[in-house]
Amino acid sequence: KQEVTQIPAALSVPEGENLVLNCSFTDSAIYNLQWFRQDPGKGLTSLLLIQSSQREQTSGRLNASLDKSSGRSTLYIAASQPGDSATYLCAVASSNTGKLIFGQGTTLQVKP
């Protein structure tokens, strides 16, 4: 059974810092891994999608890496801003079941 874990559960940093969010998964048989952002009371917004054959994806100040063999992904946020404050979730699409399994999320607060 695929399990997705995100560490840390919460993170508070001063504005301008670079930071890394971690995601690990137990079953390496995946189609892809996706990072989402969720603002309070809102739905999820897709940030980056990494296919199983890829090692990383970049969008603006965000960079996501994937190491399928070790079951890990990281989301790197450069030069953090208060507007980055949100909950970040990773999800893996299991190639055995087709389901997208989510981690519990990391709640990020960037202080001005």
Next chain:
Amino acid sequence: GAGVSQSPSNKVTEKGKDVELRCDPISGHTALYWYRQSLGQGLEFLIYFQGNSAPDKSGLPSDRFSAERTGGSVSTLTIQRTQQEDSAVYLCASSLVTTTGELFFGEGSRLTVL
């Protein structure tokens, strides 16, 4: 529409009543997913559709929950005889293709069972 649309955005109901939640996916998206997010919890998979068929219903919590999708577009999630533990945000997402495609979420339907 431009994004995934869900209605109602908020629903308050009494225990024992039936509720229907609607999801209108992005036009052309063949895959549609329902998730549930309880307060302080992660996202719980409920069901997904590929076209009008539902290959995997294993996530539905009980037989009080059912979902259908007609015309390969709009989906309805029905909860019969609601219980207080059904209170949650129900999120719908769609994807151009199953499993390999990027998922786009609606804003969710917040259900409160009194």
